[in-house]
Amino acid sequence: MILYPAIDLKDGNCVRLYKGEMEQATVFNDDPAAQARAFVEAGCEWLHLVDLNGAFAGAPVNAAAVEAILAAADVPAQLGGGIRDMATIEAWLDKGLARVILGTVAVENPALVREAALAFPGQVAVGIDAREGRVATKGWAEETDVMVTDLARSYEDAGVAAIIYTDINRDGAMQGPNIEATAALARAVTIPVIASGGVSSLADLIALRDTGAIAGAISGRALYDGALDLKQALAALKG
Template identity: 85%
Template sequence: MILYPAIDLKDGQAVRLVHGDMDRATVFNDDPAAQALSFVEAGCEWLHLVDLNGAFAGSPVNAAPVEAILKACKVPAQLGGGIRDMATIESWLDKGLARVILGTVAVEDPDLVREAAKAFPGQVAVGIDARNGRVATKGWATETDVMATDLAKSFEDAGVAAIIYTDIMRDGAMGGPNIEATADLARAVSIPVIASGGVSSLEDLSALRDTGVIEGAISGRALYDGAIDLAAAMQMLKG
């Protein structure tokens, strides 16, 4: 199982939110590239980046720090937030991003996801953010009637590289991930599923891995707070 350290970008800084609330942001580093480099030096194999402002704006806002991270770090990175058209997808991949994450458009324009996955094999992931099983879009501000599992199944034949499943009520709260819901989703589709939201201890990582169906896990606040030692986590997951 791959561990993805998360760098959430707000106003050019690396922050963490609680339950996706932009008014409840904690700044952890005002140099996101330095933060990314410290994760790489601790042994991470991937980086997970989110343009929080972009998710609300509907277009990239934190492009400069993302580009600085891509320049500084030699490991692959995936990015979500404000990526809602082919031109933006192409632009990010041209800049060296390994994978784009499409969230809001997966609900509003599923054909774009299919088109992008076909044009860029292995480089398009779908971000499914859910509150009580229902998908939320536009930076989690808009709740839909779409069920997370139904949305995931609708892309079964699209060729997407991964599904990043976030339980919004667990995100940034350090209360543990929703292992049951994530595993259920992973069993419902053949697309690799990455768990996000609430991953806050080595025990959480081990429990996600031990389901046997979850391909990866994203953690942010726990790495910044020191609740998870990244080097120890990498060693455990490899062992």
């Protein structure tokens, strides 16, 4: 199982939100590139980046910070937030991103996801963010009646590289991930599922890994708070 350290970007800074609320942002580092280097030096194999302003704006906002991270880090990175058309997808992949994450458009414009997955094999992931099993879009600001499993299954034949599943009520709350729901989703589809939201301890990571169904886990706040030691976590997952 791959551990993805998260760099969430708001106004050019590395922040963590509490349950997806932009007003409840804690700044952990004002130098995203330095943060990326620190994660790479600790041994991470991937980085998970989110343009939080972009998710609300519907277009990239923290591009300069993302580009600085790509220049500073020599591991693959995936990015979500505000990526809603082919031109933006292409531009980011041309700049060296390994994978783009499509969230809002996965609900609103499935044809775009399919087109992108076909055009860029292995480089398009679907981000599914949910409250109580229902998908939320536009930076988690809008709730839909779409069920998580239904949305995931609708992309089974599209060739997407992964599904990043976030339980919004767990995100940044340090209460542990929703292991049951994440494992159930992973078992319902053949697409690799990456868990996001609430990963706050080594025990959480081990529990996710031990389901035998989950391909990866994203952690942010726990790494910044020191509740999770990245080197130790990576070693434990390898062991």
